[in-house]
Amino acid sequence: MSAGLASAIERRRIGWWLVAAALACVVGLFLFSFVGTFVLGLFVYYGARPVNRRIQRRVDSRGVAATVTLLFIVLPTLTLLGYASFVALRELTATLDSQTVTLLLNRLPGDQQSLAGVFRDFPQFVQQLGQASQFQQVLQTLAGVLGAATTGLLHLTLALALAFFLYRDGHRLQGWYRETVGGRDTAAYSYLAGVDTDLEVVYFGNVLTVLAVTLGSMVVYNGYNLLAPPPVTLPFPTLLAVLTGMATFVPLVVGKLVYVPATAYLAWRAVQADGSLLVYPAGFLVVVFLLLDVLPQSVVRPYISGQTMHEGAVLFAYILGTALFGWYGLFLGPLLLVVVVQFANVVLEDLVWGRPFSPEPTDATGLGTDPTERKADTVDGAPDGGATPSDDAAGERTGEESEN
Template sequence: MAGLISKVFKAKWLLLGIALVLLLVWILRPFLDVFVYGIFVYYITRPIKQWLSRYIKNEGILVSVSLLMLALPLIILIAYTLLVGMSQLMAVVNSYGLTAALPSGPLTNMTTSFSQLHSNLTSGNFTLESVTDITRQDWYKTISGYSGNLPLLQAIAFSTGSTIVDIAFKLFIIFLVGFYMLKEDAHMQRWFAGTFPKLMDEHNRLLPRYASAVDADLQKLFFGNLLSIVFFAIIAAVVFEGLSIFAPVPSLQIPSPILLGILCGVSALIPIVGMWLVAGPLFLYLLISSLIAGTLFTHFGYFLFMVLAIFVFVLTIPSFVIQPFMARGQVHSGLLMFAYVLGPLVFGISGLFLGAIVLVLVTHYFGIVVPEMAAEGQESHDFDL
């Protein structure tokens, strides 16, 4: 008993440090998604900062300009595209009675209400032509006509567990985390190396090698891969939406264009076939639906125009412009695709980034740490023999 007390006394500072770390983790646990977004902001903004550092020498101004140039517009764009795409997915699932087969999660709950609100708003008869002629009574009638959507807005707010103040506060923390990671990343690396020199040197500098590999792959995934997927998805969604708007008949309209655009972006991860996995069935669907409706030959010119537009603007040009920036590092493309698809369904929007982070950490743990420890264990065993 005395020996145990003596060991505890000698390890008192280590135990206090562990307790403080656990306390800090417990305090920050509700803000896990915020820090995930902050890490994403850091990695997508770091190359912009490195490029702008040739022209801006003040570190604070450099980081601020980098964030305003890329991170803020991109986050808004990703959030909106993902919400609209998920609302269209929920509409498709509900139409085929497959709601029970879809995993429940924060994003699924939120997009159920969002899809209802979106359909209600888009089905209204309000037109911009009469804006200048609207009287006070007309404004009241117009706004009260949409009052049925207020409970849905409230449902969206509660389904995300957020209020306007909470969202604003979290956005502030996200950019604050990204700002200080961009500004102090080199300083934090030097502090860690100086504070834990033995930890840095043990096992043939295993920790620096592991951290460097994780950092490099997260950079590739977030700035190269994920941004490429986002741009692929946006380009495809815009093309699909435009073709649907100008379609002369319903049989030539593209169903759920935003959702198909997102699927095009994700399918770009798959080598060789890539977005053809989405475009091919889409061409077949348009062909069959127009044949059944008897509109294919009467609007054959527009059908050819759709095929040509999708082939050029969705399948060809983005591949030449964006594909060179896509890099998967050491992460398997199939696992990465599952992380991007299943992550948001399980963890909400933050799962789009959290799934990739966990996948990178696990991949390099089994690719770097496990072989190194196994090799040391084998050497020790051979030495004992």
């Protein structure tokens, strides 16, 4: 009798495992279809999480802190970067051929052909607005642009919604994970704690440095053009500023990829016009080197967060991720790097040698954060300005309440 009961229980367990596998496939298909939105939401979450924690300590409400973070920190930042990118794209289309512009736009979401048509010849597009014979063509182009903008706004809205709920309800997710998957002294918890901390280091540290360099470059480049005589002015200063900021992703080399060729161009223009004008490129190089290279690398980046990943690994994660996956590869590449590194740190050695899984990391790679030092940081905590002991206790109580 007991054997039959055990067999029935086992069959039911197998059935539930099949249901779990089916649900996992559905969720996996959903995430695969919206992987760009998902990783963009994680980028927004980790990129502003330290700021969110500081706001939360002042307002003592997770919901209000999440709203303030998105409305007054994230959205203005994205708007400013979006405007700078728009101006840079307009400057870029004025210098490159239409085939190259279309190739670049194909890496963006939405109806790129319509966008390419508008940016490729923007003045002619404006003139067509007043010609009745071409009104239908203008409407079709506007419809394509509107569709592309709607797609982009949909991605952005869903990403911001994901970040909002992670800010507000992340402690509940942490409590569920701790109670269901593994407590603080398990390899599962240690693994997620390391991934969580390293994602914040990579996203918040590198991306915020890029933001600072981009804004600083816009001020420096446009300010230089106000002071320099016409023969030695920078062409397309906003475009160069955006490129300088993006080049900061590259470890060690950083903005030199942009401002060194720009300085060489200015020196060539000075020699062609008047040798005495060489003082302007020389001054430009000194100012840019100090403000956009030395200052971000020696002061800004270390102040924001310490680096735990190998610079070469991060470099390949950004470049190869973008080349392989497109626009969202900029965020997915570092995420995959962190997931793999922490797996090698916490799980791989015990898995290979058949030992009991331990939360202690190995010395196999020497990369990533030591998760045993950040066990309170899994989903909603951080050592600097993050979870306090009271926050931790609140997380424990949340887990107990959900269990009851």
